[in-house]
Amino acid sequence: MEHDIVNVAQTKQPAIFTQFMNLVKNNELSHAYLFTGEDGAGQFSVAMGVAMRLFCTNVQNGMPCGKCAECVRIMNYDHPDVVVTKPDGQSIKIDQIRHVKSEFTKSAMEGSKKVFIISEAEKMTTGAANGLLKFIEEPTGNVVSFLISKNRNLVLPTIISRTQVVEFPSLSKKLMVKELQPSGVKPSEVNLMISITNSLDQIKGWLKDDWFASTQKMLEKWFIYLVKDNTMAMPFIQMSLMPLITNKDRQRIVISMMLSLFDDVLETKYGTLAEERVKYPSILEQTKLAASKWRNDQILKMLDELLDVNKSMAVNVNFQNIIEALTLKILEISKS
Numbered sequence: 001m002e003h004d005i006v007n008v009a010q011t012k013q014p015a016i017f018t019q020f021m022n023l024v025k026n027n028e029l030s031h032a033y034l035f036t037g038e039d040g041a042g043q044f045s046v047a048m049g050v051a052m053r054l055f056c057t058n059v060q061n062g063m064p065c066g067k068c069a070e071c072v073r074i075m076n077y078d079h080p081d082v083v084v085t086k087p088d089g090q091s092i093k094i095d096q097i098r099h100v101k102s103e104f105t106k107s108a109m110e111g112s113k114k115v116f117i118i119s120e121a122e123k124m125t126t127g128a129a130n131g132l133l134k135f136i137e138e139p140t141g142n143v144v145s146f147l148i149s150k151n152r153n154l155v156l157p158t159i160i161s162r163t164q165v166v167e168f169p170s171l172s173k174k175l176m177v178k179e180l181q182p183s184g185v186k187p188s189e190v191n192l193m194i195s196i197t198n199s200l201d202q203i204k205g206w207l208k209d210d211w212f213a214s215t216q217k218m219l220e221k222w223f224i225y226l227v228k229d230n231t232m233a234m235p236f237i238q239m240s241l242m243p244l245i246t247n248k249d250r251q252r253i254v255i256s257m258m259l260s261l262f263d264d265v266l267e268t269k270y271g272t273l274a275e276e277r278v279k280y281p282s283i284l285e286q287t288k289l290a291a292s293k294w295r296n297d298q299i300l301k302m303l304d305e306l307l308d309v310n311k312s313m314a315v316n317v318n319f320q321n322i323i324e325a326l327t328l329k330i331l332e333i334s335k336s
């Protein structure tokens with residue numbers, strides 16, 4: 001694990017990490033940074049890597065060694081001058097910020113550098129955010145703060161204006177595949193997943209149980225009914241699909257999965273779907289069948305119907321009703 005943090009930071013965000021290593025080397029770090037971007041894009045690892053670089057006693061080629069006592073203490077969250085704060089329950093409270101402040105004040109005498117890393121910074125209460133502002137504005141000694149948040153729109157503007165915002169780009173598909181390989185995901189399965197999210201953490205969450213794969217299989221069956229104009233698609237929803245859709249999150253994911261399926265059809269119709277990008281490889285024959293059977297305008301209408309589902313969901317209509325209405329509509333368009 002020791003080496004991992006530097007390794008992860010370097011693999012996921014080579015440009016950003018190198019840039020920060022240079023900032024440390026040239027003594028040009030700012031007081032506060034806001035790292036934004038999808039979960040799992042390396043924000044935390046880069047922040048930890050910078051902390052290690054600041055304290056490492058055995059810097060190798062400009063990188064922290066990951067082995068010396070300082071590096072190890074930081075990685076074990078056991079370094080007095082490097083504090084990591086996460087939400088305590090649903091929020092980061094003012095007391096948590098005060099605690100860090102007093103910790104840092106205690107060791108300020110030594111005049112050493114200090115690093116403050118805040119995960120899920122959007123969960124700071126207003127009190128905590130204000131406490132942090134004071135902290136950033138009158139840094140006791142040599143403090144660098146890293147705020148991490150996947151959504152910069154949720155962070156208070158007063159905080160954003162006092163930090164340097166660094167956007168972490170989403171990981172490339174190639175890197176996602178590589179990261180997911182140890183979990184046993186086939187590259188062909190990754191296509192559908194990354195068509196829905198750029199968040200590696202979210203995908204890893206889906207892999208914990210069989211849900212995603214099961215749902216994909218059910219949607220394939222649903223689609224085959226549709227291609228055959230088979231009204232069995234209707235009872236199938238209640239019997240086989242609905243039991244898998246147990247909460248709002250999953251409702252949204254299922255709609256995205258459906259969109260990706262019809263996107264395969266449309267791209268096949270246009271002849272732009274490269275084999276390595278197929279999202280539903282196991283029903284490719286049916287996708288081709290659908291693309292030859294349905295006209296462009298029919299496929300586009302079906303996609304429109306799917307996009308409209310988001311509106312129905314916003315007004316809180318029963319989800320089974322929504323999917324049944326959608327299915328009827330697609331069957332209707334298919335015969336039009």
Ligand SMILES: [Zn+2]
Pocket residue numbers: 055056057058059064065066067068069070071072
């Ligand atoms: Zn070291």
